[in-house]
Amino acid sequence: xxxxxxxxxxxxxxxxxxxxxxxxxxxxxxxxxxxxxxxxxxxxxxxxxxxxxxxxxxxxxxxxxxxxxxxxxxxxxxxxxxxxxxxxxxxxxxxxxxxxxxxxxxxxxxxxxxxxxxxxxxxxxxxxxxxxxxxxxxxxxxxxxxxxxxxxxxxxxxxxxxxxxxxxxxxxxxxxxxxxxxxxxxxxxxxxxxxxxxxxxxxxxxxxxxxxxxxxxxxxxxxxxxxxxxxxxxxxxxxxxxxxxxxxxxxxxxxxxxxxxxxxxxxxxxxxxxxxxxxxxxxxxxxxxxxxxxxxxxxxxxxxxx
Amino acid sequence: xxxxxxxxxxxxxxxxxxxxxxxxxxxxxxxxxxxxxxxxxxxxxxxxxxxxxxxxxxxxxxxxxxxxxxxxxxxxxxxxxxxxxxxxxxxxxxxxxxxxxxxxxxxxxxxxxxxxxxxxxxxxxxxxxxxxxxxxxxxxxxxxxxxxxxxxxxxxxxxxxxxxxxxxxxxxxxxxxxxxxxxxxxxxxxxxxxxxxxxxxxxxxxxxxxxxxxxxxxxxxxxxxxxxxxxxxxxxxxxxxxxxxxxxxxxxxxxxxxxxxxxxxxxxxxxxxxxxxxxxxxxxxxxxxxxxxxxxxxxxxxxxxxxxxxxxxxxxxxxxxxxxxxxxxxxxxxxxxxxxxxxxxxxxxxxxxxxxxxxxxxxxxxxxxxxxxxxxxxxxxxxxxxxxxxxxxxxxxxxxxxxxxxxxxxxxxxxxxxxxxxxxxx
Numbered sequence: 001x002x003x004x005x006x007x008x009x010x011x012x013x014x015x016x017x018x019x020x021x022x023x024x025x026x027x028x029x030x031x032x033x034x035x036x037x038x039x040x041x042x043x044x045x046x047x048x049x050x051x052x053x054x055x056x057x058x059x060x061x062x063x064x065x066x067x068x069x070x071x072x073x074x075x076x077x078x079x080x081x082x083x084x085x086x087x088x089x090x091x092x093x094x095x096x097x098x099x100x101x102x103x104x105x106x107x108x109x110x111x112x113x114x115x116x117x118x119x120x121x122x123x124x125x126x127x128x129x130x131x132x133x134x135x136x137x138x139x140x141x142x143x144x145x146x147x148x149x150x151x152x153x154x155x156x157x158x159x160x161x162x163x164x165x166x167x168x169x170x171x172x173x174x175x176x177x178x179x180x181x182x183x184x185x186x187x188x189x190x191x192x193x194x195x196x197x198x199x200x201x202x203x204x205x206x207x208x209x210x211x212x213x214x215x216x217x218x219x220x221x222x223x224x225x226x227x228x229x230x231x232x233x234x235x236x237x238x239x240x241x242x243x244x245x246x247x248x249x250x251x252x253x254x255x256x257x258x259x260x261x262x263x264x265x266x267x268x269x270x271x272x273x274x275x276x277x278x279x280x281x282x283x284x285x286x287x288x289x290x291x292x293x294x295x296x297x298x299x300x301x302x303x304x305x306x
Numbered sequence: 307x308x309x310x311x312x313x314x315x316x317x318x319x320x321x322x323x324x325x326x327x328x329x330x331x332x333x334x335x336x337x338x339x340x341x342x343x344x345x346x347x348x349x350x351x352x353x354x355x356x357x358x359x360x361x362x363x364x365x366x367x368x369x370x371x372x373x374x375x376x377x378x379x380x381x382x383x384x385x386x387x388x389x390x391x392x393x394x395x396x397x398x399x400x401x402x403x404x405x406x407x408x409x410x411x412x413x414x415x416x417x418x419x420x421x422x423x424x425x426x427x428x429x430x431x432x433x434x435x436x437x438x439x440x441x442x443x444x445x446x447x448x449x450x451x452x453x454x455x456x457x458x459x460x461x462x463x464x465x466x467x468x469x470x471x472x473x474x475x476x477x478x479x480x481x482x483x484x485x486x487x488x489x490x491x492x493x494x495x496x497x498x499x500x501x502x503x504x505x506x507x508x509x510x511x512x513x514x515x516x517x518x519x520x521x522x523x524x525x526x527x528x529x530x531x532x533x534x535x536x537x538x539x540x541x542x543x544x545x546x547x548x549x550x551x552x553x554x555x556x557x558x559x560x561x562x563x564x565x566x567x568x569x570x571x572x573x574x575x576x577x578x579x580x581x582x583x584x585x586x587x588x589x590x591x592x593x594x595x596x597x598x599x600x601x602x603x604x605x606x607x608x609x610x611x612x613x614x615x616x617x618x619x620x621x622x623x624x625x626x627x628x629x630x631x632x633x634x635x636x637x638x639x640x641x642x643x644x645x646x647x648x649x650x651x652x653x654x655x656x657x658x659x660x661x662x663x664x665x666x667x668x669x670x671x672x673x674x675x676x677x678x679x680x681x682x683x684x685x686x687x688x689x690x691x692x693x694x695x696x697x698x699x700x701x702x703x704x705x706x707x708x709x710x711x712x713x714x715x716x717x718x719x720x721x722x723x724x725x726x727x728x729x730x731x732x
Contacts, residue, residue, distance in 0.1 A: 045404075052419045052697055054400035138562050139502065139576060161566035248511045248566045250708035266397050267512070269702035269727065273404060 042284075045277035052271050064278035067270075073252040073260075080167065081236070081256040087171045088235045092178040093227060099179065100186035121180035129244035132173045136160055136245075160245055166254045170245050178235060182227045189223025190216070225298055229291055236287050257283050353384035354410035354636045357399065359623065360391045361461075361590075365656040373649060381639045408628040410637055417449065417457035417624045418694040427627040429455035432638045437645045440663045445622050448688045457624040457691065458641060459662040461654045464679040464686045465521050465619045466605040468577060468587040468595075470496075473503065477583070482606035485613040486549065489584075493559035496583030505559035507582035508550065508711075509573035511566050515707040516689060516700050518569070521586055521619035522546050524687045525610040530699075531690045536728040538699075539721040547710055547717035555713050565708030565715065577601065588621075589679060593658040605678045618679070620686025622662060699728045 049060035068074065103114055120128060135143050136159040144156035159169040193216065201211045217224075239258050246254045255263065261283060265276030356374075360366045367389045374385040388409070390398050395414060402408045408425065420426050429438055433455070438446070441459065449457030469482050477495035493505025509518055523529070526549075528542035537543070554560040561582070567573055577585040578594065580601050585591075586608070595601055607616035625644065627637040644650055651669050654661055660679055661670050667683070670676055690696045702724055710720040 050404070051423050052694075053423050053425065054403035055423045055425065056404065139581065140579075156562075158563055158566075161563040248513075248568050248572065250512050250515070250565065250705045266400065267701065268705055269698050271698060271701055273400065 039284075042277050042280050045273055046281050048274050048277075050273040054273055060274055064272070064274040065281075067272075067275050068264075068278045068282060073255075077252055077255050077257055077260045080254060083167060084171065084174065084242070084256050085232060085235050088174040088178055089228065089231050091171070091175040092182045092231065093224070095175065096179055096182035096186050096227070099183040100190055103183065103187050104190045117183055118180050120177050125177060125238070125240035126244060128177055129173065129241045132169075133160065133245060136169055161248060163253065166246065166249065170242055170254070173245060174235060174238060174241050177241065178231060181234075182231060185227040185230075186220065186223050189220045192223075193219045228298075229294060232291060232294065233287055236283075236290075257286065350632045351383070351410075351630075351636050353386060354633055354640065355386040355388065356411040356413070356640075357388045357390060357395070357402070357409040358413040359395050359415075360389050361657040361659070369653050369656060373643070373653075376649070377640065377643055380643060381636065383636045383639070385640070408630075410630060410633050411625055411627055411640060413460055413623060413625050415621075415623045416691060416697045416700075417626045418451050418692055419697045420626055420628075421451040421454075421456040422694040425628055426456045427629050427634060427637060429458065431634055432627050433458065433641050434638070437641060440645065440665055442662055442664065442667070442684060444620070444684065444686060444688065445662050448622060448691050449624065451692050451694070457626060459622040460625045460644075460650075461657065461659040462620060462622040462662050462683065462686075463588045463590070463659050464621075464683050465517070465586050465588050465608070466678045466682075467584060467608050468591065468603050468605055469584045470577070470580060470582065471602040471604050472580070473499065473583045482584075482604065483609045485609055486611045489609045490553070490557055490559065493553070493583060494557060497559045503581055503583065504561045504576065505583045506553060507567070507573035507576040507585045508553065508560045508564040509567045509569040510550070510564050510708045510711055511568040511572060512704045512708065513568035513570065514704075516703040517619060517621065518586060519547065519550070519703070519707050520687075520689055521608055521617075522550060524617040524619060525608050527611075527614075529687070530696070531693065536695075536699075536725055538728055539718070539725040544718050544721055547707070547721060551711040551715055551717055554711050563712075565711045577603075589660060589676065590658040592675065607678070607682065616682075618682040618686045620683065620688050622688065622691075695728060695731045698731050699724065702727050 046064050047060055047062070049057045049063070051057055099117060103110065103117065135141050138144060138156050138158045138161065141156075141159070143159070144153075147153045148156060157165060159165045197215055197219070198211060201215055206214065236256075237258055238256075239262065242254070242256050242259045243262065246259065252260060252263065252268075257279065261276050261279040264270050264279055265273055356370065358366065358370050367387075370387040370389060374387050377383065377385045399408075399412055399414060403420075403425070412420075417426070421428075429449075438455070442462075445459040445462065446455060449455045449459060451457070467482055473496050474481075474492075477492070477499055479492050479495060483489040483492045489506075496503055496505040509515070520530070523543055523546045526542045526546045528540055528546055529537060531537060532540070550564075554564045561567060561573070561576055573582070573585050574587070574591055574594075576582040577587070577591075578598060578601060587605070592603075592605065595603055608618065610616050625641075627633075627641075644653075645663065647663075647665050647669065650663065651661065651666050654666065655670075660676065660683055661667050667680065670680060689700065706720055706724065709715050710717045
């Protein structure tokens with residue numbers, strides 16, 4: 001991220017101090033404006049009592065937090081979030097490992113493949129989500145037309161309305177848009193593995209599978225970890241796909257913590273800015289705990305120093 | 307704890323926090339620079355701000371821009387216009403109030419909560435008598451909270467039953483149904499045509515569930531409130547919701563999963579593609595159908611349970627004025643200009659909606675396409691928008707009615723829970 005304080009003590013004179021401040025200024029302003037200020041506002045909002053219009057009526061203490069924790073749909077939402085993040089993460093990493101391998105090989109059409117993989121990344125998530133809404137539609141969706149015409153199913157599948165299919169459909173779309181980033185991070189990782197290691201392995205008689213599991217995967221670990229950590233945060237915070245694909249479904253049956261937070265503020269009967277802010281604070285804490293736990297378990301320092 | 311780890315954790319934490327902080331907003335943006343100077347109560351403003359809902363891409367912004375020019379020419383006061391889509395306007399208006407920076411005029415579909423929070427000018431302060439007496443009485447009533455009018459109607463709409471004439475002819479049905487029994491019989495005949503045709507496209511998804519349910523409810527003699535008390539789970543209302551569930555589950559005359567179908571991209575789309583025999587529509591849908599010229603349709607009053615006098619469901623949106631120092635005269639001038647026949651009727655005509663004034667009714671009467679709606683407009687029943695509790699109940703209805711019409715749905719339980727919620731909230 002941005003420059004950290006040097007703490008060098010170089011600027012002992014007044015002029016030196018001024019120069020230091022000048023260099024640090026923009027970065028500090030950015031941190032204060034983009035990270036600290038919203039965080040302070042979020043906490044302030046979460047401890048305030050708001051009318052349905054958004055008017056602040058006074059302090060609320062911990063009421064908003066209590067109301068979020070007592071919300072009858074909270075367990076559903078948390079379970080959805082775990083399923084959503086875990087499934088998208090695992091699927092996108094596994095598929096990306098294959099894609100990255102393919103993209104790293106020399107073959108005719110490689111450039112085309114690389115472009116094709118980056119396209120979902122370039123499109124706006126809302127547009128991608130709307131597009132999938134059309135593709136998966138019960139009445140006109142091309143996916144259903146193909147499924148019915150080919151005789152795989154007799155009647156169309158309600159991908160976005162049938163409770164059994166809603167989450168899997170969202171996961172499929174979520175994976176689709178997460179692939180480009182993941183595949184490119186892993187591709188960069190693959191490129192960083194020197195050829196002579198493979199050469200040595202071949203000389204020692206390693207099978208392709210042995211070479212992959214004993215050399216490629218261990219050496220890919222830093223890239224895998226970067227992809228995992230960033231994807232956990234990214235998928236957890238993903239709003240447009242879950243919100244758009246799920247907008248026809250009443251209640252919170254398929255919401256994740258992020259869309260739950262949004263609906264609390266603007267769509268559900270709670271319509272409470274304070275409650276939503278409290279849910280937002282929980283979201284930050286949740287993702288922080290998950291990421292820190294992951295870093296601890298995976299021994300981040302060792303891997304990134306390697 | 308090692309330093310490197312701590313730094314990485316802090317950086318990632320910051321990243322996560324930033325994303326989360328942005329996550330809720332989805333690009334809301336705050337309310338732009340303050341328009342009115344609030345330096346002193348006596349000082350008059352030189353500029354006011356209007357936040358208007360976008361009824362259509364083609365017309366709304368264009369109308370208000372011209373309106374602002376006329377307003378400036380007449381009063382010398384600048385009218386700053388911000389047009390916001392319906393999807394974002396709740397969020398934007400909430401953010402503006404939260405930041406203590408509301409516009410002078412806000413165009414929204416609710417007002418009572420704002421009146422309850424004492425944020426608004428009442429009609430006594432900002433509406434001239436001539437304007438007030440020209441407004442249709444049922445809209446004055448729906449805009450009145452605790453004896454004072456705060457919600458000035460900008461336009462109205464009324465629902466009617468739309469039916470596909472070609473499908474009706476193919477199924478051998480003479481005319482639109484008048485009773486619920488006829489409705490079921492006709493819908494069955496149309497569904498029997500096959501090829502994905504459905505008798506009735508019923509949108510009970512979150513977008514507009516309260517509207518679709520209201521019109522059926524009104525035509526079974528039910529209402530949201532009776533004699534000032536919530537009557538959401540009255541026997542007629544339970545009967546109505548059970549009937550709607552039966553349409554889908556037992557009679558199978560609706561599209562798949564009506565509890566999870568929204569209006570615009572669900573039910574209307576089905577009717578526009580000629581796949582639905584009937585749908586509850588309003589004048590903007592007629593406009594679209596006329597433009598497409600694909601579906602030959604007719605409009606009729608809603609069927610009632612026993613063939614009694616039909617009621618229609620009316621909707622009006624509001625132009626409310628926020629109390630800000632020195633803005634009352636500018637706001638009054640705004641209303642005077644808006645309700646002049648040239649302005650208000652032009653706006654309503656452009657957007658394809660219905661008038662809110664007596665004088666407007668006369669102007670629109672010449673349009674035969676609107677006869678079905680205009681005949682019922684003065685008797686149209688509205689949702690209880692004059693009760694601030696409704697603002698919350700409406701959201702609860704949108705998020706739960708759909709579940710009642712699923713195969714395992716329980717209409718009685720859903721309405722009981724809504725009744726309980728309404729009673730505890732008001």
